Amino acid sequence: MTAAMKSLTLLGATGSVGSSTLDVVARHPDRYRIVALTAHRSADALLALAARHRPRHAVLSGLAEDRALRRRFMEEAGAELLFGTAALEQVASEPGCDAVMAAIVGAAGLGATIAAARAGKQVLLANKEALVMAGPFFMRAVAEAGARLLPIDSEHNAVFQCLPGGANPGAASVRRIVLTASGGPFRAAPLERLAEVTPDQACAHPNWVMGRKISVDSATMMNKGLEVIEARWLFDAAPSSIEVLIHPQSIVHSLVEYIDGSMIAQLSNPDMRVPIAHALAHPERIESGAAALDLAAIARLSFERPDAQRFPCLGLAYAALGEGGTAPAVLNAANETAVEAFLAGRLRYTAIHDVIRHTLERVPAARADTLEVVLEADARARRAAAEFAATLQERAA
Numbered sequence: 324m325t326a327a328m329k330s331l332t333l334l335g336a337t338g339s340v341g342s343s344t345l346d347v348v349a350r351h352p353d354r355y356r357i358v359a360l361t362a363h364r365s366a367d368a369l370l371a372l373a374a375r376h377r378p379r380h381a382v383l384s385g386l387a388e389d390r391a392l393r394r395r396f397m398e399e400a401g402a403e404l405l406f407g408t409a410a411l412e413q414v415a416s417e418p419g420c421d422a423v424m425a426a427i428v429g430a431a432g433l434g435a436t437i438a439a440a441r442a443g444k445q446v447l448l449a450n451k452e453a454l455v456m457a458g459p460f461f462m463r464a465v466a467e468a469g470a471r472l473l474p475i476d477s478e479h480n481a482v483f484q485c486l487p488g489g490a491n492p493g494a495a496s497v498r499r500i501v502l503t504a505s506g507g508p509f510r511a512a513p514l515e516r517l518a519e520v521t522p523d524q525a526c527a528h529p530n531w532v533m534g535r536k537i538s539v540d541s542a543t544m545m546n547k548g549l550e551v552i553e554a555r556w557l558f559d560a561a562p563s564s565i566e567v568l569i570h571p572q573s574i575v576h577s578l579v580e581y582i583d584g585s586m587i588a589q590l591s592n593p594d595m596r597v598p599i600a601h602a603l604a605h606p607e608r609i610e611s612g613a614a615a616l617d618l619a620a621i622a623r624l625s626f627e628r629p630d631a632q633r634f635p636c637l638g639l640a641y642a643a644l645g646e647g648g649t650a651p652a653v654l655n656a657a658n659e660t661a662v663e664a665f666l667a668g669r670l671r672y673t674a675i676h677d678v679i680r681h682t683l684e685r686v687p688a689a690r691a692d693t694l695e696v697v698l699e700a701d702a703r704a705r706r707a708a709a710e711f712a713a714t715l716q717e718r719a720a
């Protein structure tokens with residue numbers, strides 16, 4: 324029996340996860356149909372993708388209405404082009420799509436990802452920042468609408484695969500979730516050199532090819548901090564039961580430890596097409612295009628505890644999770660602001676942590692009962708972080 328055709332909306336089609344998703348989809352034209360593709364401003368790249376995948380809708384969320392561009396999309400790709408952020412929510416919730424791949428980077432993905440959950444879609448979640456900002460709110464929306472959340476982050480997808488039937492662990496049988504981290508490009512660099520590292524050096528990840536923001540997050544290990552918060556909500560896990568281990572080979576993507584002492588791990592080559600294919604086909608399995616894992620060639624898998632001095636952002640993330648309420652949204656907003664300043668050459672690498680710590684102190688946590696409160700905390704944190712980053716720049720000048 325062949326599987327039913329699944330129609331997919333891809334938010335963030337021009338990004339790294341977007342391109343891996345389209346690669347997997349193109350291998351299975353009998354299983355997946357693309358109904359909408361979105362980008363922020365990359366009009367030419369989006370048009371090329373639309374011409375190949377022939378979606379009904381294309382969205383450029385960062386551009387204002389442009390009639391000439393709209394005509395080109397219709398003529399060259401047969402797609403209706405929509406503009407602005409409201410169009411993201413429209414295509415994420417439209418009745419004609421079964422599943423939404425949420426692969427926009429950062430807080431910008433929150434609205435459309437929640438819209439997909441509220442519409443009861445199958446949500447393939449790469450956009451971890453959405454869950455970090457609004458975890459309880461987001462999970463409530465998923466439960467109320469009967470949406471299905473499938474993790475795309477390789478670590479959470481691994482944990483999901485290590486849980487029986489992909490179900491929630493249940494406090495009784497699971498002792499720990501262990502998220503692995505590569506340690507990034509500066510795992511062994513002399514600490515005194517870190518203040519001078521450049522954006523290109525920070526983005527040169529040893530094992531993964533990713534967008535620039537997440538690459539910097541991997542270098543600071545804020546990415547792992549965000550993932551700890553993501554795991555807390557995705558798996559309803561107590562923060563104290565989520566551990567991080569550095570595993571430089573990026574072969575074991577995460578592990579689950581059970582109370583009988585068993586540990587179950589998921590292994591693959593570091594290739595995002597593996598978790599993407601898993602989530603797209605769940606509960607079936609499909610070919611992803613990833614190379615087979617040759618364990619004898621790899622020969623050695625090693626693990627070490629993260630060094631708190633080298634990776635202070637990880638501690639900030641655990642602290643924000645412990646604080647609760649709007650603190651994770653503040654952490655995320657401060658991180659996005661600091662990383663943007665670093666990538667633009669306006670902030671030293673080591674000051675990313677200073678900006679986040681300062682912002683968490685300046686913007687006190689409040690109860691996060693509504694999305695409005697979360698968005699307000701996000702905006703306040705961005706202002707506080709940008710002001711502090713500017714002060715640091717002035718001092719350095």
Ligand SMILES: NC(=O)c1ccc[n+]([C@@H]2O[C@H](COP(=O)([O-])OP(=O)(O)OC[C@H]3O[C@@H](n4cnc5c(N)ncnc54)[C@H](OP(=O)(O)O)[C@@H]3O)[C@@H](O)[C@H]2O)c1
Pocket residue numbers: 334335336337338339340341361362363364365366384385425426427428429431432449450451452475476477531532533534535536537595
């Ligand atoms: N890359 C990975 O391997 C990986 C792994 C696990 C999880 N993730 C997560 O997946 C998400 C995407 O990461 P990525 O590395 O694929 O990012 P990326 O390569 O930077 O791509 C980001 C995508 O989002 C769009 N976008 C950027 N700013 C936007 C805005 N303000 N509003 C709407 N759309 C916007 C971009 O469009 P334009 O091209 O027009 O800018 C692009 O399509 C992130 O949350 C990341 O943490 C990524």
